[in-house]
Amino acid sequence: MKNIVVIGGGTMGNGIAHTAAATGFDVTLVDVSQEILDRAMGTISANLQRGVDKGKMTADEKTAVLGRIRPATTLESPVAKADIVIEAIIEKLAAKTEVFQKLDKLTAPGCILASNTSSISITKIAAATSRPDKVIGMHFMNPVPIMTLVEVIRGIATSDETYRKVEELSQAMGKRPLEVNDYPGFISNRVLMPMINEAIFALYEGVATPEAIDGVMKLGMNHPMGPLTLADFIGLDVCLAILRVLEEGFGDPKYRPCPLLVKMVDAGWLGRKSGRGFYRY
Numbered sequence: 176m177k178n179i180v181v182i183g184g185g186t187m188g189n190g191i192a193h194t195a196a197a198t199g200f201d202v203t204l205v206d207v208s209q210e211i212l213d214r215a216m217g218t219i220s221a222n223l224q225r226g227v228d229k230g231k232m233t234a235d236e237k238t239a240v241l242g243r244i245r246p247a248t249t250l251e252s253p254v255a256k257a258d259i260v261i262e263a264i265i266e267k268l269a270a271k272t273e274v275f276q277k278l279d280k281l282t283a284p285g286c287i288l289a290s291n292t293s294s295i296s297i298t299k300i301a302a303a304t305s306r307p308d309k310v311i312g313m314h315f316m317n318p319v320p321i322m323t324l325v326e327v328i329r330g331i332a333t334s335d336e337t338y339r340k341v342e343e344l345s346q347a348m349g350k351r352p353l354e355v356n357d358y359p360g361f362i363s364n365r366v367l368m369p370m371i372n373e374a375i376f377a378l379y380e381g382v383a384t385p386e387a388i389d390g391v392m393k394l395g396m397n398h399p400m401g402p403l404t405l406a407d408f409i410g411l412d413v414c415l416a417i418l419r420v421l422e423e424g425f426g427d428p429k430y431r432p433c434p435l436l437v438k439m440v441d442a443g444w445l446g447r448k449s450g451r452g453f454y455r456y
Contacts, residue, residue, distance in 0.1 A: 176258035176287070176344050180205060182250070182274060183263035187291050189215035190319025191261055193222060196243040197320065198348045203245045203253040212246040219244065222320060254282050259344065261313055263291040266416045271295060272303040279304040287337055289313040293413070294364050294420040297330035297357045307332035311341050314361060315350075317409070325350040330357050359424030364417050371414055372433055374402035378453070379435040385453045403453040407446030415440050 177200065181192045184206035192204040192215070206212050223237040247253045254260055260278055264270055271290060278288050288310045290300055301310035312328025325345045329338055338354070345352035355361045360368060374388050383391070389401020406414050415437065421430035439445075439452065446452030 176340060177201065178256055178258045179203070180253050180257040180260045181263060182206075182260060183291075184208070184211040184215035184246075185263065186317060187315060187319060188263035189218050190317065191263060191291065191315055192244050193219045193240075194315075194320050194348050194350075196240045197223075199243075200348070201243050201245075203247050203257075205247045205250060205253055207248060209246075209248055212248065216241070216244070216246060250277060251281055254278060254286070257282055257286050259287040259289060259341075261289045261291060266293060266295065266413060268295050268299060271300055275300055275303045275310070279306060285309075287311065287340060289341065291315055294360045294417040296359070296424075297328050297333070301330045301332055308334040309337050311337050312355075312357070312361070313341060313345070314363065316363070323349075323351045324363075325352045326355050326361050326363055327352045328355050328357055328361055360417060360421045365421065368414060368417050368421060369430065371402045371406045372418055372430075372436070375406070375433040375436050378403065379433050407452035407454055407456075409446070410448055411436060411445045411452055412440050 179195050179200050180203045181188050182205045184204055188204065192202045195202045204212065204215060220241060223232070223240055226232045227234055227237050260282060262271060262274055264274060271292065275288060282288070286309070288304065288306070290297065290312050291314060292312060293314055297310060297312045301307035304310055307330060310330055311333050312326065314326035314328060316322035316324050327338065327341055327345065342352045359365065377383060377388055378385060385403045389403050392398045392401045400408070415432055418430055418432040443449055444451045447456050450456050
């Protein structure tokens with residue numbers, strides 16, 4: 176697979192495009208907003224420049240990587256010749272289903288359709304297409320250029336061939352793919368989000384300050400980042416959306432989002448991206 180299309184120019188999308196281009200792939204980065212695409216290319220350029228400044232790559236290598244990324248505001252032409260399309264849009268089933276229905280009609284029959292979803296059922300997404308055997312999850316970790324893991328999620332109909340191709344692609348992109356079956360939250364967020372939610376409950380109940388809660392997990396459990404800092408980094412709206420998927424998917428009250436998290440999202444306090452979450456930025 177040589178021709179990669181990434182849909183969504185946000186944090187995850189531009190990170191995936193950056194990583195693919197840096198490992199030699201031609202990438203088209205698609206978003207409906209030219210402003211978002213311009214910001215995405217600026218982010219990729221700045222991240223590459225840090226590598227130049229640290230002596231990890233040359234200025235010519237940076238230019239070559241950027242030259243392998245083609246921004247586009249329409250789907251039709253880029254996806255027509257794609258070997259794989261990786262969707263990285265908003266974490267809502269309806270939005271993803273709409274995109275996959277379009278991709279099913281616009282891409283070649285052999286094209287693999289992948290989603291970077293962090294919690295939504297691959298089986299449900301695949302059911303919106305006529306090729307569920309070629310639909311798969313590629314859950315990259317943030318920040319994509321740095322983090323090694325890719326959760327490769329098999330829907331109920333995902334074929335062995337599709338899994339093998341995506342596994343090989345992930346390795347070619349310098350990642351470590353780990354196979355996961357399709358259950359709410361997969362592995363990463365099924366384990367991570369209840370921990371973050373419990374940390375929020377501890378704050379909500381007045382057990383300790385944000386600094387103390389994060390400090391206990393960093394100093395006592397050797398976590399590189401405390402759970403509240405991590406929640407701010409992920410985005411509190413994303414955390415809430417994932418917890419809702421877990422709560423609905425399992426029907427288990429242990430996944431009930433903390434009322435404080437709900438209130439903060441309602442207030443627009445979403446973490447780093449809004450300038451305020453459990454901390455101010």
